[in-house]
Amino acid sequence: MYRIGIDLGGTNIAAGLVRDLEILDRVSVKTNVPRPLETIIDDMVDLVHTLMDRNGLKRTDIVRVGVGVPCTANVENGHMEDANNLGFDDEPFLEPLREKLGLPVYFGNDANVAAWGEYKTGGYEEDSFLMVTIGTGIGGGIILNGKLWDGYNFAAGEFGHMTIPGDGSLCTCGRRNCFEACASATALIRQAKEAMERDPLTILHQCGEVEAKSVFDGAAAGDALCIRLLDTYTTCLAEGMANIINIFQPGTLCIGGGVSKAGTLLLDPLKAKTAERICSKNSRRNTRIVLAKLDNDAGILGAALLGN
Numbered sequence: 001m002y003r004i005g006i007d008l009g010g011t012n013i014a015a016g017l018v019r020d021l022e023i024l025d026r027v028s029v030k031t032n033v034p035r036p037l038e039t040i041i042d043d044m045v046d047l048v049h050t051l052m053d054r055n056g057l058k059r060t061d062i063v064r065v066g067v068g069v070p071c072t073a074n075v076e077n078g079h080m081e082d083a084n085n086l087g088f089d090d091e092p093f094l095e096p097l098r099e100k101l102g103l104p105v106y107f108g109n110d111a112n113v114a115a116w117g118e119y120k121t122g123g124y125e126e127d128s129f130l131m132v133t134i135g136t137g138i139g140g141g142i143i144l145n146g147k148l149w150d151g152y153n154f155a156a157g158e159f160g161h162m163t164i165p166g167d168g169s170l171c172t173c174g175r176r177n178c179f180e181a182c183a184s185a186t187a188l189i190r191q192a193k194e195a196m197e198r199d200p201l202t203i204l205h206q207c208g209e210v211e212a213k214s215v216f217d218g219a220a221a222g223d224a225l226c227i228r229l230l231d232t233y234t235t236c237l238a239e240g241m242a243n244i245i246n247i248f249q250p251g252t253l254c255i256g257g258g259v260s261k262a263g264t265l266l267l268d269p270l271k272a273k274t275a276e277r278i279c280s281k282n283s284r285r286n287t288r289i290v291l292a293k294l295d296n297d298a299g300i301l302g303a304a305l306l307g308n
């Protein structure tokens with residue numbers, strides 16, 4: 001039997017045909033917002049039909065369709081809430097899609113869905129798993145007792161908006177020193193641009209456009225400024241990770257998003273600095289910190305695996 005996972009992003013709507021935790025085929029169209037949600041739903045229906053037709057499948061071959069959405073997914077009434085990036089709020093989504101497809105349909109917030117994808121495909125034996133996604137902002141997903149925990153109002157997992165000892169930066173939410181205002185990729189780029197103005201010798205001046213990766217690459221090449229920036233950055237990250245671990249004490253804390261691609265350059269200092277900060281440092285067992293494995297496929301796989 002097959003499943004279909006759909007990842008609704010601000011740029012693309014990507015759908016994948018999934019069997020045995022593997023994406024067999026994929027299709028996508030541009031999201032092209034702003035436009036009415038109804039037309040986005042129609043595009044999703046078309047993507048599902050394309051996948052079925054291309055692979056010679058009937059409706060009865062598909063057990064379910066799952067969708068990850070970049071907003072609050074109210075699973076009680078099936079509405080998309082607070083979809084600021086897409087330009088709508090509190091609009092019916094699940095019922096119209098279910099009706100048009102004639103298939104069971106599930107949905108969830110994209111960060112939660114990505115965490116679910118990593119958890120379900122990663123062979124993790126523990127039943128508590130958190131994912132922190134570090135990209136433009138910082139998001140996350142919480143799995144407790146083997147189930148996604150999306151909160152009373154379906155908006156849980158906003159790790160990016162806890163505050164940490166930071167540089168006073170103002171967050172998009174209106175508070176200062178939010179985790180994502182200090183430790184997202186966006187924050188690292190800002191910190192790098194500010195620091196390189198005072199350092200004419202740094203290798204960063206040789207990058208066309210400074211990205212988070214430029215700082216990691218510079219540190220690997222021995223650039224003194226990049227090494228300092230990375231030291232401050234991983235300390236900020238560790239402050240947040242220690243908060244998260246102190247509250248949840250999960251079996252695994254998984255780091256995803258663009259920054260996670262830095263590999264051991266990120267993971268080694270982060271592990272060491274987090275271990276110094278957690279309350280449970282003398283405990284016989286402690287949270288394992290790992291890097292995400294799925295990259296962009298987490299959205300499609302997690303969505304396909306929703307509802308079981």
Ligand SMILES: [Zn+2]
Binds near residue numbers: 161178
């Ligand atoms: Zn905030």
